[in-house]
Amino acid sequence: MAAATKPLALEYAKKGIRANAVSPGVxxxxxxxxxxxxxxxxxxxxxxxxxxxxxxxxxxxPDAAPFVTGEILHVDGGQSAGH
Known part of the structure; x- marks a missing residue:
């Protein structure tokens, strides 16, 4: 996910296009x-x-946070916190 989200965010930021991702757990x-x-x-x-x-x-x-781009929001109850 990072391999796509972060480069896209950098490439399109000056055009006003943001790229973020949601990574759900179980x-x-x-x-x-x-x-x-x-x-x-x-x-x-x-x-x-x-x-x-x-x-x-x-x-x-992200709709409420227009200055956020290139982020992967982990919605996994903390599973990714230690990795």
């Missing part, structure tokens, strides 16, 4: 059976799975 969705939620949630430092609204909030954030 989010509750039909992809994960409800009986797996507790085990998958335990993998996150926050102790639970993310919700769809968490990803939506992250996707809307």
């Amino acid at each position: 989010i509750k969705s039909p992809m994960h059976a409800e009986e797996t939620h507790a085990a998958l949630g335990a993998l996150h430092p926050v102790g639970h799975m993310g919700e769809m609204r968490d990803v939506v909030g992250a996707a809307l954030y």
Whole structure:
């Protein structure tokens, strides 16, 4: 993701085009059976799975922050914090 987001942000910044990305962790969705939620949630430092609204909030954030470009917003309950 960084290989695309950051170069695009640099290339298009002077044209007023921003490039940001949202990198979700394990989010509750039909992809994960409800009986797996507790085990998958335990993998996150926050102790639970993310919700769809968490990803939506992250996707809307750059609209409220027009000086932000070239960022990858990790919505993963802290999984990427130690990497």
